[in-house]
Amino acid sequence: MTSRSALRRYTLVCFLTWLPIGLAMPSMVLLMTERGLGLAQAGLVLTVFSVVTLTLELPTGGLSDVLGRRVMAAVSAAILTVALVLTAVSATFWMFLAGYALKGVARALSSGPATSWYVDTLHRIEGRGADLKPGLSRGAAVESAALCLGVLAGGVLPLVVPPGAVFPLAAPSLAGAVAAAVLLVVVLLALPEPPRARVSPGGVLRDVPATVVSGIRLTAGGPVLRRLMLAAACSGVLLVSIELLTPGRLAGLAGTAEQGSAAYAVVAALGFAGSAAGSALAPRAARLAGSSARGAIAGVVLAAVSVGTLAATAGLGGAAGLATAGAVYVTLFAGVSVTGLLCLEMTHNAVTAAERTTVASVSSLSLQSGGILANLTLGALAAQAGVAAAWGLSAVVVLASALLFVRMPVTGSSRAPDPAVRAGSG
Template sequence: MTGPSLLVAEPPALRTARRRYTAVTLLFWLPIGLGVGTAVLLFSERGLGPAAVASCYAAHSITAALLELPTGGLSDVLGRRPVLAAAGLLNVAALALQAVGTSHTLLVVGMALMGAARALSSGPAESWYVDTVHAHAGPDADLRTGLARGSSAQSAGLAIGTLSGGALPWLLGLGPNLGARLSEATGGAVLPLSVPKLIGAAVEVCFVLYVLSALREPPRTPTTLRAIFRDVPATMTGGVRLGMSEATVRRVLLTAGATGVGFSAVELLAPGRAAGVTGAAESGAVLYSALACVGFAVAGIGASLAPLTARVARSGERAVLVSLAVAACGLLLLAGTAAFGGPLALGLAALGFVVFYLGVGSAGPSENELLHRRVSSKQRATALSVQSLCLQLMAATGGLALGTLPVGPWPWLLGGGVMVVGALLWARRAPAGAASGAAGFPVSDGVVLPRTG
C-alpha cells in the first residue's frame, strides 16, 4: 500500500485486523513496561543480593527457553487465540506473585511463570495478523503498515508503562506516609515498588478479555490431545531443522542469542547504577524508568529507520552488521564510564544507553525480514519461538555470568564483547541465491524488547 487511494480501497477486514493487532500488542507490553523500572529494585528491597536477583531472571529465561518450542508448535497446531489468552493468565499470576512475594523462592516462581507466559506469547499475535491478511487479501498482500504499527505499539506500551511504573513508587512517597501505610496495612507484603506490578496484573486481565473477544480465527479442524502430542513435536522438529540447515536463519538465531546477553547487561546493571546516582531505590527507579522510556522510544525510531539503513548499507545483512555494531558501541561506552562519576561520565553513560537501544531497534526488522522470507505459514510461530528461544537461553547464561563478575566495567564489557561477536556474524556475504532485503521489506515486530517486567 503506497498511497491514500489504496488505503481507502482496502477491505474493511484488513483495517479491523490491523487495529486489533495493534491493540493486542499494546495491551500485552504495557504491563511488562510497568515493571521494567522497578523489578530489580523491588527484589533488592526484599533482601536479594545481585546473584539472587540474577537467579530470578535466569529462572525466567530458562523457563521461557524450555517452553519456547513446545508453545510455538502449540500455537501453529491449536490456534493463536487460546495460546495468547493462556499467556495473559500466566502473566496475571506472575505479576501478582512478584508484587507480594517476600522470599527468594516465591520471586523465582513468579519470574518462572512470566517466562512461561513469554514463551506462549512469542509469535501468536504476529502470526494471527499475517494469517488474517493472507486470508482476506492473498499471500502477496502488503504487511508493512500493520507490522509497523505493531512495532510502534510495543514501543509505546513499554515507554508509557516504564515511565508510569517508575514514577508511581516515587509519587507514593510524596504523600503523607502513603508508602509506609501501604506496607503496614499489608504486613509488608505490598511495598511502594510493588504497586506497578499489581496495576500490570489488572491490565493483563483486560488483555485476556480482549484476546478472547477480538482475535477471531477461521474454524480449525477439531483436534485431540493425542493429535496435539503428535503434531507439536513434528512442528518443533521442522523449526529446529530449518534453523540448523539454512545459513541465514542460523545467523538470525545466533544474533538473537547475542542480543539476549546485551539485554541481560542492561536489565541487571542499569537499575542499580541509577539508584547509586540518586542515592535511593525509589528515586533510582524514576531515573532508570525515564532512561528506559527514552530507550524504548529510540528503539521504535531505530525500527522505523531500518528500511533506510538497509538501502544505505545496500543489503539487509549489512544493515544488521551496522546496527549491531552500533549497539555494541553503546554497551562499551557504558563499560568505559562505569568506574567514573561526574556529569560528563553520567552524560556519556546515558548516551551509551540510548545508542544501544537505537542499534538493537534498527537491527530487529532486518533480522525478521530475512527470517520471514524463509518460513511458511505453518512454521511461522515456531520460527519466531526458535528465535526467542535463542534470546532467552543466552540471556539466562549471560545473566548468570554477569552476576559473578565484580561491580564495575567488567560486566558491561562482557555484554559489549558478545554483541561485537554477534555483529561480526554478518561480516560474510549472504549465501548465493539468498535474498538481500536491501529495500522495501515489511517492518516486522522485530524490535528486540525486554525479556521481563
C-alpha cells in the same frame, strides 16, 4: 478484514502485551533486594525465568501452530496476570522464584502468536509477496512505546502511592497485573482466526512434537535461519547485560532504591523511545543500505559502539553518569531495534504458516540462551572486575555478531525495493 484493520488490531495487542512488562520493569530487581534478596539471589530468580522460558519455547510454539494464535495469547495474558500479582506480594526468595517461573511460562506462550497472526492474515489478504516491513515496523514501534510509557509510570508509582496503602515498590507489579487482564479481554475480541480442524488430545500430543521437530530441522538446515538464531543469542547477551547491571548502578548514583527506580525509569524510557525510533526507521535503513542484512549490520555496529561507550563512562558519577546513561540508551536501543526488526522480517520470509510460530520460538529460545549465559557470567564478572568490564565484553560479543549478516542469502522481500519502483507503485 482489510490489511489496515488487521494492522490496527495487531498494534493494539502489541501495545498491551508489553505495557505490563514495562510497568513492572523499573522496580523488578529493586523489589527483590528491598525484601531481603541478595544480588546473587535476584540473578538466580531472573535465570529461572529465562530457563523456564527456554524450556517451554518450542512446545508452546508448536501448540500455537497446531491450536491457534489467539488461544496461546489469551492463556499467556491470564498467567501473566497471576504472576504479577504473586510478585507484588512476594516476601521470600521462593515466592519470587514461583512468580518469575510463571512469568517465564507467560513469556514463552506470548512468543510469536500475535506476530504470526498478523503475518498469516496479511498473507491471506495480499498474498505471500506482501511486504512485511511496514506492519512489523509499526508493531515493534508500538511495543517500544508501550515499554517507554510503562517504565515511566512504573518508576513514578513508588513515589506517589499513598503511605501505608501498598508497599511502594510493589505498586508497579499490581498496575501491570491490571494491564495484563485488559490484554486478555482484547485478545479474545480482536484476533479472529479462520476455522481450524478440531484436534483431539491425542492429536495434539502427536502434532505438536512433529511441528517442533519440523521447525528445528528447518532452522538447522537453513543458512539464513542458522545465522539469525546466532544473532538472536548475541542480542540476548547484550540485553541481559543492560537489564542486570544498570538498575544497581543508577540506584547508587541516585541515592535510594525508590529514587533509583525513578532514575532507571527515565533512562529506560529514553531507551525505549530510541527503540521506537529504530523500529520506525528500520525499513528506511534497509532501503538505504540496499538490503535487510546490510541494514541489520548498521544496527549491530551502533549497538556495539553504544554499549562500549557505556563501559568507557562507567566511572562517571552523579548527574554526569545519569545523563550519559540516558544518552547511550537512546542510541543503543535504536541500533538493537533496527537489527531486531530486520531479523524478524527475514525470519518470517524464510518460513511458512505451518511452522511460523515454532521458528519464532526457536529465535526467542536463542535470545534466552544468550541471556542465561550472560546472567551466569556477567554478574560474576561485574562483581570481580566492575561493570565496565562486563559491558566491554558484551560490546565485543555484539560487534562480532555483525559478521553473521555478511553475504546473507536473500529470502522473500528481504532485499530492499528500489525507491523508484516503490514510488511508482504508490
